[in-house]
Amino acid sequence: MSDIILExxxxxxxxxxxxTPILRNVDLSVARGETHIIMGPNGAGKSTLGFTVMGSPVxxxxxxxxxxEGEDITGxxxxxxxxxxxxxxxxxxxxxxxxxxxSFLRSSLQQITGERIKYSDFNKRLEEAMELIDxxxxxxxxxxxVGFSGGEKKKAEILQLLMLRPKLAILDExxxxxxxxxxxxxxxxxxxxxDKYNGTLIIITHNAAILESLSVDKTHILVKGRIVGSGSGxxxxxxxxxxxxxxxxx
Amino acid sequence: xxxxxxxxxxxSLTFAKLNMNGDNVGIDTGKLNRDNVRQVITGxxxxxxxxxxxIPLPKTDEDRIFELAEPAEKVMRLTEDASIxxxxxxxxxxQRVIRVASKKTVNVIEVTKGCGGDQALCSTRYxxxxxxxxxxxxxxILDKGTLYIDDLxxxxxxxxxxEVVRIDLGSHRSYIGSHVLLDGKNAEYKAxxxxxxxxxxxxxxxxxxxxxxxxxxxxxxxxxxxxxxASKLFRGTLxxxxxxxxxKGSENEEVILLSEDVINxxxxxxxxxxxxxxGNHGASVGKISDEIIYYLATRGFDEESxxxxxxxxxxxxxxxxxxxxxxxxxxxRRIEEVLK
Ligand SMILES: Nc1ncnc2c1ncn2[C@@H]1O[C@H](COP(=O)(O)OP(=O)(O)OP(=O)(O)O)[C@@H](O)[C@H]1O
Ligand SMILES: [Mg+2]
Numbered sequence: 251m252s253d254i255i256l257e258x259x260x261x262x263x264x265x266x267x268x269x270t271p272i273l274r275n276v277d278l279s280v281a282r283g284e285t286h287i288i289m290g291p292n293g294a295g296k297s298t299l300g301f302t303v304m305g306s307p308v309x310x311x312x313x314x315x316x317x318x319e320g321e322d323i324t325g326x327x328x329x330x331x332x333x334x335x336x337x338x339x340x341x342x343x344x345x346x347x348x349x350x351x352x353s354f355l356r357s358s359l360q361q362i363t364g365e366r367i368k369y370s371d372f373n374k375r376l377e378e379a380m381e382l383i384d385x386x387x388x389x390x391x392x393x394x395x396v397g398f399s400g401g402e403k404k405k406a407e408i409l410q411l412l413m414l415r416p417k418l419a420i421l422d423e424x425x426x427x428x429x430x431x432x433x434x435x436x437x438x439x440x441x442x443x444x445d446k447y448n449g450t451l452i453i454i455t456h457n458a459a460i461l462e463s464l465s466v467d468k469t470h471i472l473v474k475g476r477i478v479g480s481g482s483g484x485x486x487x488x489x490x491x492x493x494x495x496x497x498x499x500x
Numbered sequence: 501x502x503x504x505x506x507x508x509x510x511x512s513l514t515f516a517k518l519n520m521n522g523d524n525v526g527i528d529t530g531k532l533n534r535d536n537v538r539q540v541i542t543g544x545x546x547x548x549x550x551x552x553x554x555i556p557l558p559k560t561d562e563d564r565i566f567e568l569a570e571p572a573e574k575v576m577r578l579t580e581d582a583s584i585x586x587x588x589x590x591x592x593x594x595q596r597v598i599r600v601a602s603k604k605t606v607n608v609i610e611v612t613k614g615c616g617g618d619q620a621l622c623s624t625r626y627x628x629x630x631x632x633x634x635x636x637x638x639x640x641i642l643d644k645g646t647l648y649i650d651d652l653x654x655x656x657x658x659x660x661x662x663e664v665v666r667i668d669l670g671s672h673r674s675y676i677g678s679h680v681l682l683d684g685k686n687a688e689y690k691a692x693x694x695x696x697x698x699x700x701x702x703x704x705x706x707x708x709x710x711x712x713x714x715x716x717x718x719x720x721x722x723x724x725x726x727x728x729x730a731s732k733l734f735r736g737t738l739x740x741x742x743x744x745x746x747x748k749g750s751e752n753e754e755v756i757l758l759s760e761d762v763i764n765x766x767x768x769x770x771x772x773x774x775x776x777x778x779g780n781h782g783a784s785v786g787k788i789s790d791e792i793i794y795y796l797a798t799r800g801f802d803e804e805s806x807x808x809x810x811x812x813x814x815x816x817x818x819x820x821x822x823x824x825x826x827x828x829x830x831x832x833r834r835i836e837e838v839l840k
Contacts, residue, residue: 304798307790328797329806337798344795348813354799357809361800410799 253282254317255418255450256303261314263302272298272309274475280418285444285451285464287486290472291494296454297341299472300420303452304338305331318418333362335417339407339424341454346394351406352376354394355413362414379412383439384431400427408439419443420452425460437463458490471497501530503568505561507649508675508706510735512769520733520767522561523704525647525675527619528591529568536590536617543582543608545601549575553597555625555653555681562651562677566623569593581607583824586622588614588642593621600660602629607637611827612650614642614670623651628660630684635663637822641834642670644699649675658684658713667818668695668703669834677706682716682747693722694818696811697730698838708737711747711777718749725756725811727838731763736781742773750780756788756814758807808839 258278264271272295280286290296302309303316305328316324323331346354356372380387385405395403404424411419421440425433437460443449444464455461466483471494478497479485509522553575571592577599586594600606614620620642628634642648648671656662668674680689695703709718722734738749755764770779788810796806815835822828 306794308794327802328794329800329802332798332800340795340798344791346792346795346810346813348816349809354809358799358801361805414799 254279255282255319256280257317258303259315259317261302261316262312263298263309264312265298265309269310269312271312272475273302275314276475276477278470278477280450280452282417282450283444283448284467285453287461287466287469287483288452288454288472289456289469289486289489289494291498294472295475296472297422300338300422300452300454303420304328304336329361332416337411337414337416337419339404339411339419339421341422341426343395343403343407345396347396349394350391351394351409352390355410358410359413375413379409382412382442383408384435385409401429401432404428405432405436408436411443412439415443415447416449418450418452420454422454423456424453425455425457433459436460440464458486461486473497501568502526502528503565505565507561507565508677508704508735509560510706510737510767510769511708511739512737512771520735520765522706523675523733525649527565527621527649529565531591532569532571532593532619532621533591534569534571534593536588536592537594537620538587538589539594539596540585540587541576541582543578543580545579546582547577549577551575553625553627555655557653557679557681562623562649565621565649566593566595566651569621571595571623573597575599577601578606578608579604584608584610586610586612588612588617588620588646590617591619592617593623595623597625597627599627600629600632600634603631605633607635607823609637609822609824609827610639611830612638612640612642612648614646616643618645619647620671621649624653626652626654626662628654628656628662628687630657631659632657633661636665638664638666639822639827639831640666640668640670640674641830644670644672644701646671647673650677652678654678654680654689656680656682656684656687656689656716659686660684661688662690664691665818665821666691666693667815667831668693669831669838671701673702673704675704675706679708679710680718681710681712682718682744683712685713686715687713688717689719691720692818693724694815695722695724695732696727696815696835696838697724697732698727699730700728701730703732705733706735707751708739709749710739710741711744711749711774712741714744715746716744717747720750721752721754723754723814725758725814726762726764727758729759729761729763731765733765733767735767735769737769737771738779739771740774740777740779744774745776747774748778750782752781753783753785755783755785756811757786811835811839
């Protein structure tokens, strides 16, 4: 029996008071250590899927279930899900003025593990992670995402991934807006997460470049809130060559 | 000798009907004893004198209180950094005049604390001589039962620069008044206050910047957090006097309200007696944004710890400017007490 870490069953979500439907009857099953790709046109509901798995109060679950490590987490708040080991790298990371990356990450790590981490151990870990993704050490003492460029914010999300070492990471277009070199260092960071911590990944992307150095287990196509196709990693190449047309009209 | 005084009055009386133009406060001036306050100054370059200094402003009720209180008056002239601890033990009033010597750059930290007593009154006049620069950090951590009146007046001569950073955490009721006269050409004034109020603490602020000379600049901002049934009233006045051509002033507020029962009032005023000036006012009032709370939640913070983290971070900027380690520690402890 494969070790299923995340199972989404017949999930439908709505947004707002008018209950505008976004996700429609989504099924998805991810085994521990796997890498899944989610592709789909703009507005398909990819971010919504990420937010819903991460317990965003903005999206209301109309029907269906989210099971994490065998436990139904559909009703859990986002912070409890984080404690269980789920991580979301935001498509648009939020600025938190007044708090440095360093103290933010340390507090976050302590929240999640429930243990105090010694400054020296923490700083060493931070230094190593920053080096791995080519991030200037000075960024550790800047306020979280404040004044960071688009690309720097994405890198900072990967830095958090490497520091927090979740069991499941959802990366929402972490590669968008990155220059060629940054794509390379970010995928290096993602690979390190996967290899060193046996990480499980759901990667939302429009771009194949980030996948070059990662072995993909499954690709899913999301269109208008539905998963309209799933396949092996090769599906990514096909989409990149031919686009979504076949799925949109099919 | 209990008297009733109208303190923190703003220069514009238009708002009298709203009952926001000053506040009536009962002070027992007879109980005030100048020996109940201890002032410890460390730092170099201080010379004292008995010179009389008259600031060209109409007499206020604060002035009357201090006349009745008969506090000691000394003029100190600073040429170097100083750190001042004011400790109110019992009812007391203190009045000080501090000059910053011409062309000098000076940092001053003032900590106002208490050890009992329910009235603490402090009047300070700062004179910034030509070309001088003063960075003044004022921290108030009085006991929670104290009534505090802080009356600061400053005269800024030509090319001088005054920066005031203040943090108010203590006292039951505080009246923070500051009236700054930008009297010399190119004088610049920057003020940033932070407060954290809980229980039924009340903070009444009256900040006035008079732009008298040309090309003067002022930038006043007050940020804070209101918890439980705390209340705050901010009066901020930019007064552009006739002749202050090219002057620029701004006043801003950012208030985080953490309960339904808090009272938050603001009265920003811009008076223009001169055409060629630029005055701005901005305010942001509300809860911590849902977006930030959610982002922090995804990083493991429940709503309460996220809120605390945000509040701590608000004070970080101010606290980190305090170079005295002990004072910084005291302040951090006080903030943590409120957040407990
Ligand atoms: N908070 C919201 N309020 C209203 N509509 C929303 C909200 N969030 C998402 N939507 C709508 O739901 C749909 C799916 O949005 P979502 O952000 O999930 O798309 P996406 O697949 O991530 O697109 P992109 O590739 O552009 O990032 C869109 O039509 C969007 O306008
Ligand atoms: Mg998206």
